[in-house]
Amino acid sequence: MFKLNLKIALRNLWKNKGFSLINIGGLAIGLASCMILLLYVAYEWSFDKDFANSDKTYVVYQNAPANGKIFSWAWTPNAMAEEVAAKIPGVKYASHTTYPSTKLISVGEKRINSRVNFADRSFIKIFDYKFIKGNPEEALKNVNSIILTESFAKKLFGNEEPINKTVKLDNQDVLKVEAIIEDIPANNSMIFECLMPWSLFIQREPWAKDKNWGNNMCLTVAQLEDNQFFNAANASIKNIYKRNQQGNTAEALLHPYTKWHLYDDFQNGKSVGGKIEQLKIFLLLAFCILLIACVNFMNLSTARSERRAKEVGIRKAIGSTRKSLVGQFLLESVFVTIISGVMAFILVEVSLPYFNNLLNIELQIDYKSLTFWTTLLGLMVFTGFMAGSYPALYLSSFEPIKVLKGLKIKTDSSVSIRKVLVVVQFVFAACLIVCTSVIYQQLNYVKNKPIGYDKSNLVQIAVRGKVGEKSKLELLKTQLLKSGAASNVTTFSKDITESGNNTTDVHWEGKTEGESILFNNRGVGDDFIKTIGTDLVAGREISSTSKSDSNNIMLNEAAVKMMGLKNPIGAKIRYWGTEKTNVAVVKDFVVESAYQKVAPMIFYPSYMDDVQVIIVRLNANQNISTSISKIDELVKQIEPEYPVNRKFVDEGFEIKFQNEKLLGTLSNWFGGFAIFISCLGLLGLALFMAEQRKKEISIRKVLGANTASILTLLNKDFIKLVAIANLIAFPLAYIIINKWLSAFEYRISISVLPFLIAISLSVIIAILTVSIQSIKVAKANPVDALKYE
Structure with missing residues (x-):
């Protein structure tokens, strides 16, 4: 019996090559997307678990x-x-x-x-x-x-x-x-x-x-x-x-x-999550894509129900039970799933290097892992049975007498279920479009939000070896300016894009007893303000080479506000046990998270033992490549024993958005796959409706209906489905994206634009997808459908 059912499955696949290709392709893309997402989730989940006693x-x-x-x-x-x-x-x-x-x-x-x-x-x-x-x-x-x-x-x-x-x-x-x-x-x-x-x-x-x-x-x-x-x-x-x-x-x-690794976000001293939230999103995305692929299989399989009706009728008439027919259709779906699984496996292998490069990670398939093969097999069997369950039960339910007499199969309940499934698909697609649009808007908003200084054409050089000696550092600064490669040069006690170096040991007149304020503290060199392109709100800039400034500091706007200083210039501040005088207020600029408010900061004259980087403003009138080559050459002349370690500041700044970029990239890619697979589902329903209404359409054509009116008739029902899907999706998307945005102090307001994009895209996609089949039916010769009447 198994051999016979397998032969029937192969013949049906071969007989309907185009239909089989769409079916297998949809499942393959769904399985491949699910596998890549699961590989990524497994990779992140496996962090720090290699050691024998890592759990302790x-x-x-x-x-x-x-x-x-x-x-x-x-x-x-x-x-x-x-x-x-x-x-x-x-x-x-x-x-x-x-x-x-x-x-x-x-x-x-x-x-x-x-x-x-x-x-x-x-x-x-x-x-x-x-x-x-x-x-x-x-x-x-x-x-x-x-x-x-x-x-x-x-x-x-x-x-x-x-x-x-x-x-x-x-x-x-x-x-x-x-x-x-x-x-x-x-x-x-x-x-x-x-x-x-x-x-x-x-x-x-x-x-x-x-x-x-x-x-x-x-x-x-x-x-x-x-x-x-x-x-x-x-x-x-x-x-x-x-x-x-x-x-x-x-x-x-x-x-x-x-x-x-996954739970590194703390609020009020307690772990509240972190990257694990991203993994939950990707797990949900993987499940939904697989679910959509299975729904497509159901839609496409039942769309050709009339072509299988006589086969079912004949098999039942010669003694086949419904149980054996269900077994045959399930075998067909599992067989299609196995073929799709092989294709998905090839797609994963081909696309993994691209995704590794895109996400800067090292995903790979462990062929020696029993867990991998068990999961893959389980996923394929589960998909096969899930995708084939409804078609098997539906197709095996046909009554032999009715189908062999050529009577019309009752399809009301089938159509209703299929419409519900299509609505579910487009609810998910609309949610993805809205969420992806908002993620893109938020990322752009924070990246383009003023950060308080000009990071373009700004280069950082790590201070190493002889470059750290006072005389050599001054020589390098002089040579950089003289060469024309740099318009301004300064020093800083920390990478300007990194956090660290903070203290609560700061006291001033009017401070509340027992109050603890955390201040960032950084050492700055001469011409710091001009070099990084920020502004002085009040006062004058300190000098690291002037002895008179050894006990002077500068505060940023956030520090002045936090301390409640009405007259900040000249204010006496006890900092690390020594009384200092504030001589300037510096405009707030971002050194830590671009998503959080700027923290209070103290700037002191940089001492030679804490200078970590030289910050260079490239000459705007000279070619960037020429300037960089000259900088490398001058650094090498002073310290030939160390490789030149330099980077553009905006490169370091980009790292701050790594998690959000990754979320946006994966959402774009797999959201696109989900929408594509949803289109195949819509195509399945269009095939089914066209199959059911071909005689009605032929009669309308005989009575004078033109192609445009028939297209409008066929598209109207599908646009309704898409509209219902969007109405359900929008509140869900709003709740999800509002919760995601709540983690950021700097955030966009959710506008109507993402929802307009979602409804416009989904309607256009629906019309294009349905019209592919509708045009074929509308242009068909009515004689072919009516010749047996």
């Missing part, structure tokens, strides 16, 4: 009350790890580590910028990296030692044995390679190529030696003996700041390491 590992977060709310971050004092290991119940290991940063690693003439990390020995016990060479028990003991990843060791030494060879860190420290570990997978929050001892970090940064509970300068991770200790450990760690520093109002909490 926690990141220590700090909750700091300031500015009337609670700020949460994974930056902690250097004393935290030792205190946690010694006094928090249930803690097996605790480790402090820097965040990965870029340093120069060199071997002979090879000089490579590498992501490096400094950590203590507990770090490699918490994270059980696989050691390919070397002894894990001895790793990180020696201050002048280094652990390399496998691929980075190959970059440095090629096929030579790397163990016990030496490398140089920043052309200063000579380190011996004591171990090689496997490369850190891309789905890890902390990716590095070199791991070095914490003792080396202290040797290089003497200020980090003293324990200071007020200086948040590292990451602390802890591993529990068992998760049954979590509640006790979390309760005990809460007041760790108060116990160790009088007047410190901060609190600590343990945040699961496996949730760090």
